[in-house]
Amino acid sequence: MTHAAHAARTDEGAPRTGLDAVAGWLRVAEERLDAMGRPAWIAAMVAAFVLAWPVGLALLFYMIWSGRMGRKNCRNRSWSRRAACAEGTGNAAFDAYREATLRRLEEEQAAFEEFLARLRRAKDQAEFDQFMAERRAAAASTPAAPAPDPRA
Structure with a gap:
């Protein structure tokens, strides 16, 4: 065919x-x-x-x-x-070295990307905690509004 x-x-x-x-x-x-x-x-x-x-x-x-x-x-x-x-280059030792180096670099890249993700999560958590603390502080400093009079 x-x-x-x-x-x-x-x-x-x-x-x-x-x-x-x-x-x-x-x-x-x-x-x-x-x-x-x-x-x-x-x-x-x-x-x-x-x-x-x-x-x-x-x-x-x-x-x-x-x-x-x-x-x-x-x-x-x-x-x-x-x-x-x-x-491949035809040199088995060099090809093995190159593959090992590329594999190591890929692992380092993956580890670095995981580190950056953890860093972003930690930053997001810190910002959220700060927001919640400010919100609680604002709620505590605001005097409670008097309840509406039911007779009115």
């Missing part, structure tokens, strides 16, 4: 609808561009602008929306630095 015929079928073997086939083709194109990195995305966007500016504009918006133009979400993409080196 050719690659195109295989891509046009679902897992069950039934032919895909037209939209499913297009979505599959777009998914494959996205994976290939991710594997090549940001320069490939930029080249695809420029080519799309040259061929049909609305498609280029849509691709630009997609790249911004998905985070491919920024550095914030770089660690979540398949073409991040770690994924680019995932094949």
